[in-house]
Structure formats: structure tokens, C-alpha cells
Amino acid sequence: MNEVTDRNDRTRKPRRPLLKKKRTWVLLTLAVLIGGLVYAMQPSPPLPCNGNGERMQAIVHHEYGQADVLRLENIEKCMPNEHQVLIKVRAASANPLDWHYMRGTPYLVRMENGYRKPLTERLGVDVAGVVEAVGSQVTQFKPGDEVFGVARGAFGEYARASEKRIVHKPAAVTFEQAAALPVAGSTALQGLRDGGRVKQGQRVLINGASGGVGTFMVQLAKSYGAHVTGVCSTRNVELVKSLGADHVIDYKKEDFTQADQRYDVIIDNVGNHTVGNLRRALTDEGTLVMIGGGGPDAGDWLGGMLLPLKAMFVQPFVDQDLGFFLSEARQDDLRSLAGMVEQGKLRVVVDRTYPLSELPEAIRYLESGRARGKVIIAVAAPQP
Numbered sequence: 001m002n003e004v005t006d007r008n009d010r011t012r013k014p015r016r017p018l019l020k021k022k023r024t025w026v027l028l029t030l031a032v033l034i035g036g037l038v039y040a041m042q043p044s045p046p047l048p049c050n051g052n053g054e055r056m057q058a059i060v061h062h063e064y065g066q067a068d069v070l071r072l073e074n075i076e077k078c079m080p081n082e083h084q085v086l087i088k089v090r091a092a093s094a095n096p097l098d099w100h101y102m103r104g105t106p107y108l109v110r111m112e113n114g115y116r117k118p119l120t121e122r123l124g125v126d127v128a129g130v131v132e133a134v135g136s137q138v139t140q141f142k143p144g145d146e147v148f149g150v151a152r153g154a155f156g157e158y159a160r161a162s163e164k165r166i167v168h169k170p171a172a173v174t175f176e177q178a179a180a181l182p183v184a185g186s187t188a189l190q191g192l193r194d195g196g197r198v199k200q201g202q203r204v205l206i207n208g209a210s211g212g213v214g215t216f217m218v219q220l221a222k223s224y225g226a227h228v229t230g231v232c233s234t235r236n237v238e239l240v241k242s243l244g245a246d247h248v249i250d251y252k253k254e255d256f257t258q259a260d261q262r263y264d265v266i267i268d269n270v271g272n273h274t275v276g277n278l279r280r281a282l283t284d285e286g287t288l289v290m291i292g293g294g295g296p297d298a299g300d301w302l303g304g305m306l307l308p309l310k311a312m313f314v315q316p317f318v319d320q321d322l323g324f325f326l327s328e329a330r331q332d333d334l335r336s337l338a339g340m341v342e343q344g345k346l347r348v349v350v351d352r353t354y355p356l357s358e359l360p361e362a363i364r365y366l367e368s369g370r371a372r373g374k375v376i377i378a379v380a381a382p383q384p
């Protein structure tokens, strides 16, 4: 018996290095693949500034980190390139996207903006203001036009935008309202229309109905003729009702994934339920649209992307449609959002307004995950 055990031991021993070797090869292959990917996706440097000696105030961050890396600095005022417009910023709005850029997390963000430190040090995306100058190839805008849209570096006195990513602002829409629309409004509109393909009469549930995206989404889903259920906390129930939701679930009292009601479309702005539980709340051929989720503590590597990744693996085996949705700045959508605000069909819910100098506070507030509607940054008109 002892002999057999001894023999077994002897036969087992040589296997260990083999296994180790295999693991080493797997790790090496992975490292080469990841290295190759990182090399292939070298972030592109920011456009040259083309300044003419003038200076301006803007928020910058020279490193990745929490809101205390943000500085209000006197920097060079850059002139637009041939396809750009220079905007005198009147208002901007803050989005979770801003703290993703500020922190450089999930690390995927760094593939675009530099691995060790940010290549583009300006922050802010949503902008509204007045055109100050246009590039030689710009055809749609002229100095003096009131515009809004997407401009990298919106948290500053001036920002440059591609002419394809801004539109004219209707006179009846304020700069603050317009600045609230680009990211959150486009995401709400496109998430319902292109992601959820929401139709009249469908039961639509919006998880995270009281935030920047959610407050627009509830109203737009109603305008599509859907039966809308909004999920929010106790203090926001009345707000979500006032936006037109047919039914509101207070997540502090009830978990919609454990109830009997099934939905044709679930839009998830929060990412706080498992794929399995979300599927339970969907009809057999229902659609799950994953918009976002994962606060600053969700993990540096994948953050809120973990849920969509899990859904991707489940998708081939189920009839339900499970998809992650990424919005984009489209001029026609920006125009129709502003048109709805102008006609009183879409309400912009503004939670707080901060001056540019208090941007770190605004970002901290947004990071807390408690914003009700939009957080606006008012930019005082620079003195001549």
C-alpha cells in the first residue's frame, strides 16, 4: 500500500512544473496581447493651441485623481482650427463622464487621454455660449451666434468645439437649460429610441429616474406613449411623478426585480442589480438597455462595465435583448431636444448651480450619486 502511495506521489510530482509552465505561458500570452492592445491604442495628443497671446480662466487637471486635482488656472486662449468654433462659455453642465476623465477610471478612459497623466488637461463636455470666432472651413456658424453642444474643455471661459457637435440655441431656451441637454438629453433620447426601440403602449421601467439622464428619460418615454415606471428613492418620488411617470417605485421600500410585474423595456442607469435579476423583471422577449452605473468606488479596471460584460456572455443563450448603449452627440437630436424645451414639452430639472471656481464641489456632489436632475456650472461673461 505504501509502495503504491509512493509511486503515485512520484508520478504526481513532475506534473507541478508542467502546470506552472502552462500558467506562465498563459500569463505571458495575455501580457503580450494586452501590451499589443495598449500599444495599438496609443492616445492621440491634443490639438495644437494656436494661441495669439490672450489668456483665459479654465479648470485644468495635470494628473488623474479625486476632485482636489482640479485647478482654476489662467491659461492660453486657443484659437479654433479650420473646422472648429470658439465659444465664449456661458454655462456648462457636469456629467459622470467628467469624473471618469478626471480620475482616469475605468482605465479604459486612459486609452483615449493618456496612461500616466492626462494629455488633454481641460475638463467638461456639455457647453452653451456665444460664438466668438470660427475656423476657415466652418459653414454653419458665425461670431455672435448662440450655440450649445459638446466641447471638450467646457469648464472654462472659452472652449473650442467641432462645428458638427454643436447647434444653434433657440432664443427661448436659457444657456443653463441648453447646457443641461447634450450628454444627458442625447443619452435619454437615443437610449429609448435606438437602444430600447420603445413603442406606444409598452411597459418601460427606468431605473435611476431622478438623475440627469433619468429625468429626461421619464418625460421622453411618456412622449413615446409608453407606460412608464420610474425607480428612485423616497425623497424623489414626487419629482418623478411630476415628470409624468405612471408609476413610481421607491427602491428603499421595494425591489422591482423581486416583484411580479414584467416590463417590455428596462433602462438601467444605475447598474445595481445582477443580470439574472434584471432578466427576471423583463418579458420573455423584453429589452434591457444598460446605460450606466458604478460610482467612483466601482473598481478602477472595469467600473460599471462589468455588468454589460456579464450580459454579453448571457446574450447568446436567451431570447431577451441585453445591450449596453453608448450615446453620441448628433446635431439632429440636439435640435429636437432644444425644440422640445422651447415648446414646453421637455422640462430641464436643475438641482444645483455652481460658479466655475467651485467646480471641485460640483464634481464631488455629482460623485455622491445623489444629484436630482442636472448640475449646472454658470460661467460669468469674461471682462473685456
Ligand SMILES: NC(=O)c1ccc[n+]([C@@H]2O[C@H](COP(=O)([O-])OP(=O)(O)OC[C@H]3O[C@@H](n4cnc5c(N)ncnc54)[C@H](OP(=O)(O)O)[C@@H]3O)[C@@H](O)[C@H]2O)c1
Residues within 6 Å of the ligand: 095, 096, 097, 183, 184, 187, 207, 208, 209, 210, 211, 212, 213, 214, 231, 232, 233, 234, 235, 236, 251, 269, 270, 272, 290, 291, 292, 293, 294, 304, 325, 326, 327, 328, 366, 369, 370, 371, 372, 373
Ligand atoms: N452610456 C452612455 O452613453 C451614458 C451617457 C450618460 C451617462 N451615462 C451613465 O449613466 C449613469 C447615470 O447618469 P446620470 O447623469 O443620470 O447620473 P446622476 O445624475 O449622477 O444620477 C444620480 C441619480 O441616481 C439615482 N440613484 C442612485 N442610486 C440609485 C438606486 N440604487 N436606484 C435608483 N436610483 C438611484 C439618484 O437618486 P437617489 O438619490 O434617489 O438615489 C440620483 O438622482 C451614470 O453611470 C453615467 O456614467 C452613460
